[in-house]
Amino acid sequence: NIRDSLNIRHMMLQNLEQAAITCDDEERDALTNFVIVGGGPAGVEMAGALAEFCKYILPKDYPEYPFSIMKIYLVEAFGQLLAAMSDKASMNTLKYLKKLGVEVLLNESVSDYDGKIVRTKSGKKLLARNLIWTAGVKGDFPKGIDQKHVVKGNRLKTDAYLKVEGQKNMYAIGDIAALISEETPNGHPQVAQTAIQQGKHLSRTLVNTINKKTVLPFKYRDKGSLATVGKRRAVADLGKLRFGGYFAWLLWSIVHLMSISGFRNRLMVGFNWAVSYFSYEKSNRVIIRNFKPTPYYKTVKETIQNEK
Template sequence: MKNQTTQFPKVIIIGGGFGGIQIAKKMNKKEVDLLMLDRHNYHTFQPLLYQVATGGLEPDSIAFPLRKVFQDQKNFNFRVADVKHINPENKSVTTDIGDFDYDYLVIATGSETNFFGQKEIEHFSMPMKTVPEALNLRSLILQNFEEALVEKDLERKQALMTFVVVGGGPTGVETAGALAELKNHVLVHDYPELDIHNMKIYLFEGSERILEPFSLQASKKAKEFLQNMGVIVMEKTRVNHYDGDKVTYNTTETIFTKGVVWSAGVKGAIIPGLEKAEIVRGGRIKTTNFNLVEGYENIFAIGDLAYMETPEWPHGHPGVAQTAIQQGQQLADNLIRIINNEKPHPFNYFDKGSMATVGRNKAVVDLKYWKFQGFFAWLTWMFIHLLFLVGFRNKAVTLINWIVNYFSYDRGSRVIIRKFNRESMMEEGKAV
């Protein structure tokens, strides 16, 4: 398919995530012909997906139309397209709406949930990587409670009120905390006929401690916060199996549950076709220090998908928004240099620190020279997340929602818009 609108070099960007948006924005007014392809027509602010899943925010608050981001950018085009194959031999990509040619290709497809090859866990548990998946989880939580209300079998009733969050990274910690708030402030009032004390929330972490990449201080405090909210935190606990009714962990132990949230890992969202590329641990594509995919001259990878070894980051950069943003910005400059036959500059990551929230007034923040927890950390977490949300409307709506939720202790978005049905979802090929 012909996609050139000018005589300038054609740059295709696959993915309108944190990295893709930055590179396209930074190339505004440059002499390039940009085409962004994404399977969704919106950008997803993944850090707040868990709030959609637990009824705290409307999905529209964390999704932003990509066309709107680039409304005024003359050198930019966008197509909703699922990219199926990269064809380096004829410099094109194959998508569900046809082929597109490029002179330079930037792959910014991020990552997808990693079930580590465990098919049954993949089938029965709930991932949370996209807006539809967060909505599925929201429906499942509410459906489980509706079902528990009428269930006569006590063991099944308990399983419907038991939730296991697997993976004690920031996503798992935030989800477990939000579930506890839902229990303590909302479900207790919505379901007075159920004994809310029977709602159990487990957080399983395979390593020594939750929030392992954070400081010891942050891990300990987050655990304490969660336990005070009623979450059962189990470290050094590995899930072996889940059959839709029963989780098996540490080989022999079991818990009956109808709600398993899987936040135990991600892997690069690889598109087939790059035969010469080296795929390393975590399904990431190895790149040079200026994001060029090794083995190719005009194909680049940024963000979660890219694996770049540097002296400071010998095992690659963290899979966080800042890596994608900074690599996107740097590659925009480098692409112009490359087009002008100048030498590209190596990427230097500026680590701005890590943070996770556990619930109202509770968060942990690790900066290079300062680590703090509690109310001020929570305010910092909110401020930073609002700052990076795309679009003024989304910032305003989210802030208003947070203020209302804070004073009312409520979660207004607890509606089952679309019933979650695992079997029909599977028939659609997980078309979420």
Template sequence: MASPQLTTSPSQPARPRVVIVGAGFGGLAAVRALAKAPVEVLLINRTNYHGFWPLLYQVATAGLEPESIAYPVRAILRRYRNASFLLAEVTGVDFARRLVQTSAGPVSYDYLILAAGSTTNFFGNDQIARYTMGMKDLNEAQRLRNHVLLCCEHAAAESDPIRRAALLTFAVVGGGPTGVELAGAFVELIRHVIRHDYPMLDVQQARVVLIEATSHILASFPASLQRAALQRLQQMGVEVRLNTPVAGADPHGLSFRDGSRLDAETVVWAAGVRGAPLADALGVALGRGARVVVTPELTLPDDRRVFVIGDMAYLEGYRPGVAYPMVAPVAIQMGEQAARNIIAQINDQPMQPFRYVDKGQMATIGRSAAVLDAFGIRLSGWPAWAGWLFVHLMALVGFRNRALVLLNWAYSYFTYDRGVRLIFGVGAEEQTVAEAVLRD
């Protein structure tokens, strides 16, 4: 039986209840903006932590511990007296009855903010979804790290040079910031860690291949920074394959539309994202990338009490005919605007349209190298890397997490080592299956 707290009628509470689905950047921004408003806030999330996903690739490549980029939601909400938390999976919304359907029972709302984020977009290709690895949460990042380390262990014991070469080939599909950062991190893992941990392996045989379907990487960056990033990756030893669309995948590699293939036991799919699966369950109009179409005020066209923000929201305006990008700054500003519009409704005032203040973009390519485009300033190399370090460090939630990440970065920088090289977090059955795939 559902808790009475979850099924209370919207007319009963002394103050309106705002339910927020998702504890990502947008959801937490909305909580902060509503902290002093005359409302009761209930934040629902399927995990009990907020994850700083821009650093997820460092967990996947043994650079950071998972707990370094995650922070308990309840600890974040302590400072907000009008906010509470529910750990549950949201499966749908009954808009007519104003109920959020969750694994803990129905939750009533007066206003609803949907900020459930995004997931990997495999573009309907079941083979790619089955045989490649995504990287959208801590579980996937840990699974990728375990897989990479298992590949090295098997390569150390493999006598067949062709098979060993496939085990030491790491392919990344997608030339966006995630793909570029992951490719650079793989090279540094090989160069600074694998060559010392596995002296029996010839690391010259190891390959990192970045595959992009279009003619350039980092499509949202200026052409000069695209060229700088490409040059840096190639100097590091990354094989960058442009104009190479993927046709399919199998347990041992990728096939391409030109008829060629790449044998690789590790294939990471970073070629696209789409709205969270919750978007499909809402029964509302979806735009490109399975994102919910919203009004300029961030509400559903037919329900001004329901807001959709962040990666889930499809709203054109960034450029003519182009929706706002699925990045943290957009989610944060949308969360703040949704909160302001809820307060405006409560006060019988008109809502305001969303206006994005672009604070720029950046991507790291590897040790002492990055690209930065912000406020008309375009940098590459060490200055951009220093800026990237500062911005990401300060954006982490909690002093403890900042201290852990800073210590890990300092240790890696001065020692050329990485301390998180443990194969754990998987059950014996899952590890046995992984080993069987590698042997197949």
């Protein structure tokens, strides 16, 4: 959400500013290092964007820093990035990120964080005041639902009509819903398309139920997956078509531009993207609010504890 993205932006800018006036070498490294936890689309896109920042913006804004001062680590517990996409997409992503200078740690999971040192299960220690958690989302729902109807990620098990198991008049759609079947043993992917299609399907189900007409089970139509890796590179899985590079990135840009509501917004965002594409200039690097890190790293600690 917007609050979180503003917090990440301000955490980053404040730490870079602090690093510029810090004499302690270790503390300066911690302030300029970034650890991103989770190699799904959010983690990969974040790592790519930060690497671009490090390459093109950092030398302009902080000429006193050497290019190598900002280290970006992407930690993934599984053996590959973008595990929900094809092997080709995973391999291309790894290649693109390495080229951008991101250090990717596969088969590693974060076990502890004290606000400065990130520890992994295999015993690695990464110095970083900037930790970004992209290892999935957790559902939130009112008390009273039997735990046997709740699956991984606090998702609610539904039947094929999106009705929550064990409930008479309660439905779940989007990220919170887990329609478990032979085809989808882990539920549907937690992406916008699932939420949109389930929303439309449920509205039809409710109208048909009221009008005593036949209701149909939900069927997901996979329109494909896209993920960007910095500027000008992306990976795409569209049915049997799998490709990566510039055209995948162009497709990602068009799809996301067309998804923005309203012609005026589309035009403005398109214009901003075009300026940024040619100038490598990201606007508004102004600190307008104070980021207070303490509760955030406590939250990360709690998350790690809960997952143990």
